[in-house]
Amino acid sequence: MSGEQEVRIDPAESMAGVPDAFQRLWTPHRMAYIKGDSKPIDATEKQCPFCTKPKGPDDEGLIVHRGEHCFVVMNLFPYSPGHLLVCPYRHISWYTDANQAEVDEMASLTRTAMKVLTEVSDPHGFNIGMNQGAVAGAGIAAHLHQHVVPRWEGDANFLPIIGRTRAVPQLLDDARQALAEAWPDVAAEA
Structure with a gap:
């Protein structure tokens, strides 16, 4: 080892969770989804x-x-605060299996969801869609569901791309409570 310089690592700097020059967003709850x-x-x-x-x-x-x-x-694993799913009660996998009453109500509830989310959290836009089949990205492919994802300018940054992490600044129950309370009034206006 002559001529080599010994590298010393401060044990405190090598430990996870110890403050350093980087900000870390710990999301251990995501392990349930990953697994x-x-x-x-x-x-x-x-x-x-x-x-x-x-x-x-x-x-x-x-x-x-x-x-x-x-x-x-x-x-349960939102892309942004207020990420909603519109689901038929009937256990069907494909949009083409939905009967007309289910299709009509999914459309109506999606529109109302957008209005309620706008009233509660004033998003700048929405992503709405269905992933049909596991190969298309459906996390639960066995049961049809439509995503209603509120979006804000600047809400999607490098975290999902580089860190495979999403920062969601609102607890699910807090969002659910605010949306559930606003739903009857907004739906009545429609």
């Missing part, structure tokens, strides 16, 4: 979170609104 803990083992209604959530209380299931054929629920 697939929240995904059904199979495609049955018994395993499906979109079939089981409506059977419990709204606040525990993060349900914002219940319609006749469909319901609106917070996304």
Whole structure:
């Protein structure tokens, strides 16, 4: 080792969670999503979170609104605050399997969701869509659901691209409560 310089590392600098020149956003809750803990083992209604959530209380299931054929629920792993899912109660995988009443109510609830989100959090825009099948990005491909994602200028930065992390500055229950409280008044105006 002659001529080589010994490199000393301060143990405090090598430990995770110790303040340094970088800001870190720790998101340990995302491990459940990464590992697939929240995904059904199979495609049955018994395993499906979109079939089981409506059977419990709204606040525990993060349900914002219940319609006749469909319901609106917070996304457990949101892209942004207020990220909603519009789901039929019936356990179907494909949009083409939805009956006309389900299609009509999904469209109506999506429009109302946009109005409620606008009233509550004043987004600058929305992403709306369905991922049909696992290969197309559906996290829970066994149960049809439509995403309603509010967007704000500057909300998507380098974190999702480089750090594979999203900064979501609002707790799910806080967002669910505000949206659920505003839903009846906004829906009545429509």
